[in-house]
Amino acid sequence: MTDQIIVTGGLGFIGSNFVHRLLRSSRKNLRVTNIDNESLGSNRASLQDISEDKRYHFVKGDLADYEFTRRVVKNANLIVNFAAQTHVDRSIANSEPFFESNARAVFNLVRAANEVNVDRLVHISTDEVYGSIDRGSFDEESPLNPSSPYSATKAAADLIVCAWAATYKLQTVILRCTNNFGPWQHPEKFIPKAIIRSIRGKGIPIYGGGRQIRDWIYVDDFCAAIELAIQKGDPGQVYNISAGNELSNRDLAQRLLRLLDIPSAELVEVDDRPGHDFRYSLNSAKARRQLGWKPAIEFDAALTRTVNWYREHSSWWGHLATEKVLSELPWKEEW
Numbered sequence: 001m002t003d004q005i006i007v008t009g010g011l012g013f014i015g016s017n018f019v020h021r022l023l024r025s026s027r028k029n030l031r032v033t034n035i036d037n038e039s040l041g042s043n044r045a046s047l048q049d050i051s052e053d054k055r056y057h058f059v060k061g062d063l064a065d066y067e068f069t070r071r072v073v074k075n076a077n078l079i080v081n082f083a084a085q086t087h088v089d090r091s092i093a094n095s096e097p098f099f100e101s102n103a104r105a106v107f108n109l110v111r112a113a114n115e116v117n118v119d120r121l122v123h124i125s126t127d128e129v130y131g132s133i134d135r136g137s138f139d140e141e142s143p144l145n146p147s148s149p150y151s152a153t154k155a156a157a158d159l160i161v162c163a164w165a166a167t168y169k170l171q172t173v174i175l176r177c178t179n180n181f182g183p184w185q186h187p188e189k190f191i192p193k194a195i196i197r198s199i200r201g202k203g204i205p206i207y208g209g210g211r212q213i214r215d216w217i218y219v220d221d222f223c224a225a226i227e228l229a230i231q232k233g234d235p236g237q238v239y240n241i242s243a244g245n246e247l248s249n250r251d252l253a254q255r256l257l258r259l260l261d262i263p264s265a266e267l268v269e270v271d272d273r274p275g276h277d278f279r280y281s282l283n284s285a286k287a288r289r290q291l292g293w294k295p296a297i298e299f300d301a302a303l304t305r306t307v308n309w310y311r312e313h314s315s316w317w318g319h320l321a322t323e324k325v326l327s328e329l330p331w332k333e334e335w
Contacts, residue, residue, distance in 0.1 A: 003030050006076040008109070009042075009083030010034030013185040014124065018080065021223045023050050030055050035072055037062040037192035039101070041086065045316055048185040063105035070112040079121045080229065081114055083104065084157075087188055088128075088150045089331035092274060095149035102153035103160070110164040110172070118171075121161070122229055125176040127215075129242070130156040132277035139283045140176075140238040143311040147275045158238075165236040173233035175226060177241040178282055182219035182302070183309045187280060187321040188330065190249065191303075194256050195310045196321050198265035204257070205328040208272025209325055210250030213279040217243040218302035228291040242282040243295040255300075259307045273331045 005022065009015040011034065022032055024271050038060055041311050050056055061068045063083055085091065085101045106123070113121045128307045131136040131145035144159075146152040164170040181191045194204040233239060247255075250267070257265055297305075310317065325334060326335050 001208045003027075004034060004075050004077045005030070005032050005232070006073055006079045007032060008035045008053065008081045009043035010043060011036040011038060013041065013048055013189075014081055014180055014222065015082035016184050017182060017219045018082070018223045018226060019047055019056070021220065022052065023053055023135065026323060031057070032095065033057045033059060033072070033076070035059050035063070036083070039085070040090070040096070041186050043184070043320070060293065063108055064100045066108045066112065069105075069108040070115065073109070073112050073118060074114070074116045074257060077119045079109065079118055080226065080230070081109055081121065084124075084154065085242065086150065087186075087330075088148050089273060090335045091148055091150035094335045095331060096147050098153045102150070103156040106157035106160050108162055114168045114170045115268070120171045120230065120235070122175070122226060122233070123161045123172060123174045123216055124226070125155065125158050125174050126151065126154050126281050127176055127178045127242070127280045128277065129176065130277055130280070133281055135285040137242075138240070138241055139280040140286055142269065144260040147277055164235075169234040171227045173281055175191060175229055175237065175241055176282065177222050177225070178215035178217050178243065178280060179220045180217055180222055183313070184316070185219075187317050188325050191252075191256065191306060192310055193326060194238070194253055195260065195307055197318060197326055198209050198257070198260045198262050199311070202265050202326070203266045203268035204253045205270045206250055206253060206267050207270060207276060209269070210248060210253065210267070212249050212276060213246055213281075214252075215242050215281055216245040216247065216252070217295060217297065218297045218299075221297055225287060225291065225293045228293050232291050234290070237299055239287040239291065240282040241285045241287055241293070241300070242284040244312045245299040246281060255303060256307065259304055268328060270328045
């Protein structure tokens with residue numbers, strides 16, 4: 001029997017890394033269909049190396065269109081949903097695309113998955129749905145308290161998925177992960193932006209003093225957690241995924257400066273963005289216990305690997321890294 005896997009948003013950062021991971025398998029009975037609307041964050045070049053693999057198929061389309069969504073998922077055994085607008089600063093400047101991609105599209109996806117009897121739907125969420133926490137860590141029972149248009153639309157998507165699991169018994173699993181980093185991440189995100197600006201002789205922008213704290217995970221470690229959730233995750237459950245690498249934005253930027261070793265690179269103090277959460281932190285004990293997951297790549301080694309990848313792949317990011325994308329204050333730009 002052939003495993004028909006739909007990956008939505010597979011031209012984005014985490015999605016493209018997950019597709020690479022799937023196709024590193026030697027399984028001949030695997031068919032991966034990548035559905036992507038090729039909006040911001042999507043890049044065909046991220047999967048150029050596997051475009052000729054006969055197990056891979058790309059379909060361009062928008063999940064906000066229900067008829068399209070139902071048609072493309074009708075033969076799927078499994079759906080892994082990465083598709084989303086994820087740039088928080090852009091959601092502040094222009095929130096409507098975030099509702100369309102993050103909420104309406106998920107409504108269409110679970111509705112279609114239920115109608116065609118998909119075996120399982122794995123929905124990729126974010127730690128930002130919980131909001132900020134001063135001490136301790138959120139677990140899966142913590143209330144949702146989003147503070148940006150981005151995180152609000154992701155929280156809405158989570159609740160939609162949970163409702164279809166409870167009401168229609170759709171076989172779902174939700175993964176909420178901390179900040180990912182690694183290859184094929186859009187230059188607007190903090191780590192690639194810091195690397196690329198430094199390479200170009202510009203400073204690394206630090207919002208509001210840079211005391212905000214994030215927990216960082218290498219993207220392939222998260223992809224490993226997704227695979228385990230597909231295999232072992234209990235239907236209707238939520239799993240937090242975190243690696244325990246909590247750093248302030250300033251500390252992370254200083255680590256990057258040391259790895260880059262570019263004398264002209266420096267930190268640039270800029271205004272903080274509105275509604276900026278101070279600290280994200282997740283308790284991932286449930287995933288470690290029930291899925292048997294734990295991170296495999298040590299943080300400093302993964303950060304070094306990431307810096308080297310961006311140094312060696314300017315052909316991938318060069319056309320994406322415009323002045324506007326690398327702006328010190330992207331939330332003040334018009335998008």
